[in-house]
Amino acid sequence: MAERSFKKEVQQLKIGAGEEFRGEGILAITKALLESGVGYVGGYQGAPISHLMDVLADAQEILGELGVRYEANATEASAAAMLAASVHYPIRGAVAFKSTVGTNVASDALANLASGGVTGGALVIVGEDYGEGSSIMQERSHAFAMKSQIWLLDPRPNLPSLVKAVQDGFELSEASNTPVMLEVRIRACHVHGVFTAKDNKAPPLTVRDALKNPQRKTDRIVLPPAAFTHEQEKVKTRWPAAVNFIRDRKMNEIFGPKTGKTGIILQGGMYNTVIRALQRLGLANVHGDSAIPLYVLNVTYPLIDSEFLEFCQGKESVLLVEEGQPNYIEQAFGAMLYKARHKVSLSGKDYLPPAGEYTGAVMVDGITNFLRDADPALLPARHRAPNKPVEDKTFDDLVKTVPARPPGFCTGCPERPIFAAMKLVEQETGPHQIAADIGCHLFSIMPPFEIGGTTMGFGLGPASNGAFDGGGDKRAISIIGDGGFWHNGLTSSIGNAVYNKSDNVIMIVDNYYSAATGGQDILSSRADNPTKSTQHPIADALKGVGVKWVRQIDRTYDVTKVRDTLKEALTTTETGPKVIVASSECMLNKQRRERPIQAKAIGDGKRVVKPRFGVDEDVCTGDHACMRLSGCPSLGMKSLEDPLRDDPVASIDESCVGCGNCGEVADAAVLCPSFYRADIVHNSGRFERAMARFSQRIIGALQNRRAKNRLTFGEAA
Numbered sequence: 226m227a228e229r230s231f232k233k234e235v236q237q238l239k240i241g242a243g244e245e246f247r248g249e250g251i252l253a254i255t256k257a258l259l260e261s262g263v264g265y266v267g268g269y270q271g272a273p274i275s276h277l278m279d280v281l282a283d284a285q286e287i288l289g290e291l292g293v294r295y296e297a298n299a300t301e302a303s304a305a306a307m308l309a310a311s312v313h314y315p316i317r318g319a320v321a322f323k324s325t326v327g328t329n330v331a332s333d334a335l336a337n338l339a340s341g342g343v344t345g346g347a348l349v350i351v352g353e354d355y356g357e358g359s360s361i362m363q364e365r366s367h368a369f370a371m372k373s374q375i376w377l378l379d380p381r382p383n384l385p386s387l388v389k390a391v392q393d394g395f396e397l398s399e400a401s402n403t404p405v406m407l408e409v410r411i412r413a414c415h416v417h418g419v420f421t422a423k424d425n426k427a428p429p430l431t432v433r434d435a436l437k438n439p440q441r442k443t444d445r446i447v448l449p450p451a452a453f454t455h456e457q458e459k460v461k462t463r464w465p466a467a468v469n470f471i472r473d474r475k476m477n478e479i480f481g482p483k484t485g486k487t488g489i490i491l492q493g494g495m496y497n498t499v500i501r502a503l504q505r506l507g508l509a510n511v512h513g514d515s516a517i518p519l520y521v522l523n524v525t526y527p528l529i530d531s532e533f534l535e536f537c538q539g540k541e542s543v544l545l546v547e548e549g550q551p552n553y554i555e556q557a558f559g560a561m562l563y564k565a566r567h568k569v570s571l572s573g574k575d576y577l578p579p580a581g582e583y584t585g586a587v588m589v590d591g592i593t594n595f596l597r598d599a600d601p602a603l604l605p606a607r608h609r610a611p612n613k614p615v616e617d618k619t620f621d622d623l624v625k626t627v628p629a630r631p632p633g634f635c636t637g638c639p640e641r642p643i644f645a646a647m648k649l650v651e652q653e654t655g656p657h658q659i660a661a662d663i664g665c666h667l668f669s670i671m672p673p674f675e676i677g678g679t680t681m682g683f684g685l686g687p688a689s690n691g692a693f694d695g696g697g698d699k700r701a702i703s704i705i706g707d708g709g710f711w712h713n714g715l716t717s718s719i720g721n722a723v724y725n726k727s728d729n730v731i732m733i734v735d736n737y738y739s740a741a742t743g744g745q746d747i748l749s750s751r752a753d754n755p756t757k758s759t760q761h762p763i764a765d766a767l768k769g770v771g772v773k774w775v776r777q778i779d780r781t782y783d784v785t786k787v788r789d790t791l792k793e794a795l796t797t798t799e800t801g802p803k804v805i806v807a808s809s810e811c812m813l814n815k816q817r818r819e820r821p822i823q824a825k826a827i828g829d830g831k832r833v834v835k836p837r838f839g840v841d842e843d844v845c846t847g848d849h850a851c852m853r854l855s856g857c858p859s860l861g862m863k864s865l866e867d868p869l870r871d872d873p874v875a876s877i878d879e880s881c882v883g884c885g886n887c888g889e890v891a892d893a894a895v896l897c898p899s900f901y902r903a904d905i906v907h908n909s910g911r912f913e914r915a916m917a918r919f920s921q922r923i924i925g926a927l928q929n930r931r932a933k934n935r936l937t938f939g940e941a942a
Contacts (some may be wrong), residue, residue, distance in 0.1 A: 228743035235284040251277040258392035263292035264316035270742040271323025273411035274352035301327035305334035311345035313440040324351035339373040346395030347404040356582025377526040381496040388559035401467040481515035491546035493523040502588035525714035542599035545573035637882035639809030644674040646787035647904035673856040684713030708739035722802040723771040735808040781809040784893040809925030836883035844899040847872035
């Protein structure tokens with residue numbers, strides 16, 4: 226069950242020539258694929274591409290009507306390998322995945338694809354996840370384009386430009402027999418806008434048709450001696466063909482006055498931010514008309530020498546806006562200027578931060594400082610002088626006053642009790658070497674659990690503990706999610722452990738979905754998926770590759786059982802890897818599914834019971850051990866009015882989803898009996914209401930009697 230459904234929005238994909246298309250960038254990209262006659266599409270989810278994969282999944286019926294093959298690939302490598310259909314056949318194909326982690330996984334297939342080249346257009350849509358809000362290591366896709374000589378598009382983030390980039394990308398790929406990367410940032414994926422649609426095109430040659438007449442060319446296969454000629458072909462044939470196409474098609478754009486003392490060169494994806502900065506400086510209007518010449522690189526690899534040098538003609542200084550490190554484009558343009566003996570001054574990272582996301586504030590400061598030195602007459606008077614520091618601060622430094630908010634598990638997350646159980650085991654056995662993995666379970670490295678010391682890649686948690694499998698006094702523990710298990714872990718981690726006779730412990734966190742990327746179904750999902758094969762137990766796959774010691778836990782909220790099973794795995798005399806599969810449904814997906822059903826049932830007058838948990842203030846001792854072992858966002862502290870109770874007690878707020886984890890943690894740790902469960906009954910029957918009233922009267926009477934006997938402190942008479 227995906228995080229978001231696009232079943233309604235994808236109906237727009239059917240509109241024809243001349244009609245107005247309105248929607249998000251991901252929908253516009255999908256429409257452009259259909260207008261371009263794509264023959265097959267695939268990919269692997271991961272922000273900011275997850276929703277594009279959800280759009281393609283919801284549009285399967287429309288794709289099928291056009292004869293387009295859709296595949297939700299097992300990994301990014303599987304997706305990139307799928308583009309092999311375009312090597313020998315004139316079929317356009319497109320795949321999408323998150324970069325750079327996805328490009329890392331896909332790099333082997335991409336390198337082979339780029340070496341042999343393609344006949345049909347091959348488009349790789351990579352979601353660039355860069356900046357402070359990113360969930361991955363800070364790297365750029367640009368390096369992969371340069372390494373394998375794959376052309377890299379970075380279009381302006383508006384719908385017409387995105388659509389044009391898809392169409393130009395296919396044609397560029399075919400003109401140069403080279404795969405093309407289309408880089409889209411998260412703001413491009415979700416930008417809203419309008420463009421004039423064209424008719425969808427069925428692929429001239431479908432993959433079904435190609436199967437009837439198989440094709441092969443030995444010189445396209447990456448084996449000697451062909452592999453040695455591919456490099457020469459890249460440089461002597463494909464590169465010039467790409468340069469000519471980019472220049473003739475005018476894929477890069479120039480805006481603003483034709484002449485000027487200064488100019489700005491920018492990646493296409495930076496266009497909106499640059500224009501907004503110029504607007505704030507009074508150098509551009511709301512329509513994007515700039516008072517400074519702009520050279521917009523909708524293609525950031527390869528760079529066109531003649532275009533760049535022509536833009537620099539007559540200028541004294543130019544500023545290059547290139548987000549991220551290393552500064553590949555700045556180095557390349559610097560080399561061009563040196564070879565041409567050009568006198569223009571090229572600036573970039575000297576005015577803009579060497580690393581980090583180029584936000585609006587960063588861009589305003591960088592452009593302002595550049596123009597102060599290079600062309601101060603362009604700036605309004607208030608911006609020409611350096612900014613003066615504010616002497617009288619009338620506001621507090623929020624970094625010091627607002628507490629940090631690190632990522633953490635959702636309320637009711639079924640993974641939280643797993644790590645509570647691990648902490649309980651640590652209390653008895655001491656700390657263990659623990660390797661983490663990519664996924665929601667990686668939040669275990671944060672307080673209150675602070676479990677896991679490394680993460681080496683999706684599905685590589687157990688593999689990263691291989692060096693610690695030397696028969697020491699303690700077994701190492703590895704954590705891997707169900708998504709990582711099916712992505713790469715079954716072979717690279719589990720198979721590796723079996724083959725090497727590992728004696729370590731592996732905890733597989735199974736929440737039924739690829740939850741961290743938006744709740745997409747995977748092989749072990751319990752859901753009935755009409756177009757995919759699900760409900761394949763992880764335990765069966767483990768036994769299939771040779772794991773002998775397997776324990777299945779079907780309810781992770783049973784903290785006592787998780788704790789005892791983990792202790793058994795750490796102490797058993799059996800040899801070989803010990804694998805625990807801890808399963809419970811992702812609470813977000815469960816709530817998305819159940820809340821509409823419950824709301825409808827309540828509206829229809831049916832009886833519905835919703836469990837809620839609370840804390841008995843009179844019983845709670847206020848030691849807060851439950852919070853240290855749970856960390857649930859719904860569990861907080863509350864101060865009492867009782868003068869004899871100084872310490873605040875535990876309290877559960879309205880965000881509680883009734884998972885019961887807090888109470889079970891308290892029970893497993895033998896903390897206190899202060900947690901209680903209350904069932905909220907909607908549309909209760911007459912007998913239930915009568916019993917509730919009777920119970921309230923009895924409880925009220927007992928409370929009044931206790932209140933009369935309670936010692937109180939009042940004012941002296």
